[in-house]
Amino acid sequence: MTCSPSSPVISWGHWLISFASVVKRYPGGQEGLKGVSFAIEPGDFAFVAGHSGAGKSTLLKLIPALERPSSGTILVNGQNVGALKRAALPFLRRNLGLVFQDQKLLYDRSVYDNVILPLAFGELGGREAARRARAALEKVGLLAREKANPIQLSGGEQQRLAIARAVVNRPSVLIADEPTANLDAESAAAILEIFAAFNRVGVTVLVATHDEALIGRFAKRVLRLAKGRIVE
DSSP: OOOSOSSOOOOOOOOOEEEEEEEEEOTTSOEEEEEEEEEEOTTOEEEEEOSTTSSHHHHHHHTTTSSOOSEEEEEETTEEGGGOOGGGHHHHHTTEEEEOSSOOOOTTSOHHHHHHGGGTTSSOOHHHHHHHHHHHHHHTTOGGGTTSOGGGSOHHHHHHHHHHHHHTTOOSEEEEESTTTTSOHHHHHHHHHHHHHHHHTTOEEEEEEOOHHHHHHHOSEEEEEETTEEOO
């Protein structure tokens, strides 16, 4: 598998993610995040670390407005995410590549169809969309499996398919929530090598994980959460 892009495949501009005193409170009063503040600079490769229930997934879901903050301010590329109207969210998410634990792969469609689907609603012509989809598959080492059904792929291959789908729109930021949770050590390292390759060509990467070995090997910086607060 080749996972080091020989030339940039992602287009990006100046980017910044910042949280200022962000609180996320759920019905019943439980707080997922408690006054969290930090900033992600363009080109960062950052890990969100912490035990299960520390608030890692909550933090990541707030960035693309899959959830909204209860208080505080979240800026993504200069936009106040908490104040965005629903109609503006697709434009926000167009610049974000999202890989969550629920991959939502379409098992009634081929690997290729899963990747090209995000381009179906854009302005690209069919030929350019096909080129981008195959380029994304090549970058994650799955071009030879483009006609396969996702159910025929291993767990690591399914995760690489989810990554290809996340980057086919050429986002500025790649966000992944526990992308290696169900993988063996070798497959997990291969997934992080893919993220590192995109980071080397300028993509900002934010990964939530509890795997300290991967953090030690790949992280440029670490945001460590405990009980909804950043402790390191």
